[in-house]
Amino acid sequence: MNQDQDEARQSSLPGCYRHPEVHTGISCARCARPICPQCMISASVGFQCPECVRSGSGTGHAPGANRPRTVAGGALRAGDPQLLTKILIGINAVVFLVQQTVGDRFTDAFFLIGRAGIPGFDGPQGVAEGQWYRLLTSMFLHGGFAHIAFNMLSLWWLGGPLEAALGRARYLALYMVSGLAGGALTYLLAASNEPSLGASGAIFGLFGAMAVLMRRMRYDMRPVIGLLVVNLIFTFNPWVGIAWQAHVGGLVAGVLVGIGMVHAPAPRRALTQWGSCVLVLAASLALVLIRTAELI
Template identity: 65%
Template sequence: MDQPPGSPDQPAVGNGLPSCYRHPGRETGIRCTRCERPICTDCMVSASVGFQCPDCVRNGSGTGHAPAASRPRTLAGGTIAADPRLITKVLLAINVAVFIAGRAADQLVRDLDLIGLAYNPVDNEIVGVADGQWYRLVTAMFLHQEVWHIGFNMLGLWWLGAPLEAALGRARFLALYLLSGLAGSALTYLIADANEPSLGASGAIFGLLGATAVLMRRMNYDMKPVLVLLALNLLFTFTMSNIAWEAHVGGLVAGTAIAVGMVHAPRERRALVQYGTCGLVLLVTVGLVLARTAALT
């Protein structure tokens, strides 16, 4: 006998997990604590105990409160926005705008790329992070020189960023992106030759890749696709020339650590664990930068 839409026992798909009652075909291991219907990350609303579906929140089912009393929350506790991909779009637009500006003015790239310490014969001056140009650790994350470089990175940003932003919320997603990119810059600054320039959003993208693996594990999704993608990217990282593997590894480690803190934080101490994890990653990143600066000066 066919089951009506919205039945608590939705047909299982893929590896046996039920599908979300609002998004057929999307596997999930989470159920609404009120009606017991399976719900995916886009439909999960944080409740005092577990998660509720949008229908139960809207109707105030069993809560004893008016429907407006419950604010929809993402898996990580962020506010569900009307456009769950806004930050992803903004980051993509910034990267593209800086790329166009850099193609029009090569000097812009030289002024903003990541370099530890080097002599600039054009302006007869010493440049680099160790000389006080700390901003290069951040600006390098938005620079690209080749079309294929920005093309691959922006595809990764869109494919990985959009679902992550929807699952984490805007503020948490932005923190994940920026801290992953910064960690990638810091490890590059620490290990690479001081006079070797580096640029690109790859550190941040690898952070999103690590976070995606953590989120999929948390939701009991099939891990094979993301693990294969991760393996391929690491293979390219260590076999292709002119790739700053340090940025990839730094971003991956930071993004994975931040995502673990965000999606596995206990509800009663969620903010403390999430802020603490981001703060710890930032502290380690700053420590690496200070250590390298001390060694170069």
């Protein structure tokens, strides 16, 4: 009898608006449509449906009102929480495939170098020659299968949680600013004819931001600190031949941007977060200008 009553009670519940065959007693906190466990997304109060989370609209609400946010103020999105991380890995993989297909000519045209002659090119090449794009393009080049495999594994391990915590726009800003800062420090300190390439500066920026985030959330920091220490040991190993400048520059930039992202006061969140990115970029630009003045 109790089982019959329970079945009758469930059959009287409305069906999910996306899965009508699934009866549910939960409704969206914004549009009041019934949602099943598969569709419900946690919000600051109750649950919301994917459409309200994605569009920021709902019955009786202005766009963006009461929209659920991450710890850094990023909007929660329906769909793949690691989409941007997968896109970045895909871009690196495609560029590496082009490197393997076209050969050294392609790599030589886009790796980071201060100022030097490169066989097959007319005249000196490098950032000091006005080729500032090398600070960006070098972030997506790699020197071999082991190099790209290690960097992409690190990006996968760190990128997903950070993308979910920061939101896609802030996460992309962190990645790019850290990579550019690592390139700027390499340009400043490395020999002008020493080439550099790889996503390591951006990856170390993610390490720095992850440490800041984990401390902010009061998580156990031993795993990320241990992994960072191992990476720094390899970084400063003279027999490995790693451009330590990119790692240090990216790490410092990641820590600074990470602090701005996760500790920004709510009333001035956007100003603090994007301001931290601008300040790190400005410092990177200053390093580039100083080094260029020395080389020309």
